[in-house]
Amino acid sequence: MPVLVMKFGGTSVATLDRIKRAAKRVGVEVAKGYDVIVIVSAMSGKTNELVGWVNETSPLYDAREYDAVVSSGENVTAGLMALTMQEMDVPARSWQGWQVPLKTTSAHGAARIEEIPPDNINAKFGEGMRVAVVAGFQGVSPEGRITTLGRGGSDTTAVAFAAAFDAERCDIYTDVDGVYTTDPRVAPKARKLEKIAFEEMLELASLGAKVLQTRSVELAMRYNVRLRVLSSFEEQSDNAGTLVCAEEEIVENNVVSGVAYSRDEAKMTLISVADRPGIAANIFTALSEGGVLVDMIVQNISEEGRTDMTFSCPTDQVARAEAAMAKAKEDGIVNFAELIADVEVAKVSVVGIGMRSHTGVAAKMFQCLSADGINIKVITTSEIKISVLIERKYMELAVQALHDAFELDKAA
């Protein structure tokens, strides 16, 4: 029988009633003829409680014990979900990570999945079991200890299972009903996308449209796992939610698929840096060692052997960046006149696979912003997105204007 993976997040299994509601959704797919692998998170709030206890007990905790403690919430949900399915007369059982076994690296707290042998679960499917409920977020290390995959790891668990079992699709049930062209709180005309390409989803996710964990989308793209994002709080038709899939599966699409934004950006400019080979490497090595997450990087026009170097980072890392640069100057690694921090900026991006084959997107974007009197401070581009830094007070205006300009409220 074809296999379907269904993942339910913490809010979707927060109470016994919600577990029952989720189980009914699973029952619908079983009735269609699927063998279903259900991935569950901990009941919402439970993992935070456990993390709180660990932090209070041991601020610099042993990550192996952290994993042993915080993984327990998913085990509870898995057992309760299996029991709920059984009450509906659907043959089901629960699996903890080590029972599958979901093999991971030993990087406790942020382990990577290495292998999911499908034999044990397939044997049970062969015996008539219809639903395997698997505790998400956890695995087992080569040393036989429990590992966790890091926050949001249940999405990654779901995609990995879909790949290992060659599932027809991986449905991610969450508290939003899909992926939108932009944040509906900022642009009320935002429209739910029926389909979106993996690459676009990655750009939207890392730019702040936090529906799916980035790692899970990367994994889905690598193994071509069709992901569907949909709400567990609404009655679902067969085409509900948003399908995240390969570009080829999207027949018609707008040139631009979405507008993303990020509010807490800072623009940092190093004035009068010696313009010689290796200097950029020195700057960004110093920032990396200082723990600064650099996003955009722009090098301005050089003049008489000196140049200005601009980069952006989250506003809460400005102090760290300043300290790292001050130390680099003191150590004689980087020579510069001044470091100017502009913490009143935001990043706005337009994203779309269609940009690969259409010209004029950048021009249209800049014209649109200019028409509203919005000055662009920094520009960066990739194959499928264009990002700009602008004054933060214009952020909402920019998102709305771009959404209108690219007619994102209309389907292709």
Added chain:
Amino acid sequence: MPVLVMKFGGTSVATLDRIKRAAKRVGVEVAKGYDVIVIVSAMSGKTNELVGWVNETSPLYDAREYDAVVSSGENVTAGLMALTMQEMDVPARSWQGWQVPLKTTSAHGAARIEEIPPDNINAKFGEGMRVAVVAGFQGVSPEGRITTLGRGGSDTTAVAFAAAFDAERCDIYTDVDGVYTTDPRVAPKARKLEKIAFEEMLELASLGAKVLQTRSVELAMRYNVRLRVLSSFEEQSDNAGTLVCAEEEIVENNVVSGVAYSRDEAKMTLISVADRPGIAANIFTALSEGGVLVDMIVQNISEEGRTDMTFSCPTDQVARAEAAMAKAKEDGIVNFAELIADVEVAKVSVVGIGMRSHTGVAAKMFQCLSADGINIKVITTSEIKISVLIERKYMELAVQALHDAFELDKAA
């Protein structure tokens, strides 16, 4: 290094502060040179919460899923205890049942321990680990599924580990400070016993002095594991609590060690039963099949081929006993005139290893009760105890009088 097993119950690990307090006790034993195996229960209330969820989800639950869910509380405590020990700079790690592995039968919800291979934990002790924190109450079945040992199973886990590791002693930390000559709420002169023999503890436990789970005492007796019961809420000296040990280790002892009682007893009398071979078997088979837990059995003097048969059972099983006997009469299996239920009785027992070699205990007991005008309704005896049924209203009086008569307030 010598091994010590220390077990902490739910109230002893109910909060992070109490876990810290327990960890300090463990630290004291480590400082003395012991390698310590700590067995922990779930934080008090947690297991009940999980059991409640399972019952609400599925009244006739799959016991395998029940076990997967309810075992999670112990995992949390084990990890937190290991972290707490590490914070005290004591090398420690946690072990879940399947990691040891603690191998059990497949009788989910009431599994029996089959084997505890000590190799994994001993290897870690060899590498310098000083404390192995083990989640109590749980194990793994031959099928690789999580099992639980039934209520109070953490005591049994502790004793089994003490046997498997040839531990010097198994300390059971609980919310009482030891085993008393009787219930201090009934007889204020009750005295804490320094030592008590396994056999005496079994009689006291099954008679209502519920400090230790009966199974754990049986196991301790079989493997000669010295058990110490003591409070986790008091500062402890080296000789605190009560040592439950082999008879040979108790040099001086009173003839009688304790007075036990049970309040909710019913005396049932079958009047005019045909006195022929096989009739007792028929009666007690019928009761057993009716789910009645029969305690005492007495056959009265036979007269003209008819006899009276008396037995006792818990008061809440009287209706069940009456139904079973009515059915047996209807089916022609047992012929009797009448079944009289006396639900206003209590059982009082004196227990003591010393009875084996001392005569006159029964006489002294009956004289004592008689002196206070207490009529004895039924008497049964075993090698180390004498039990009587009396009118319930005299129960407290009888316990106090016997405690005085056998001078249990004075040490041997």
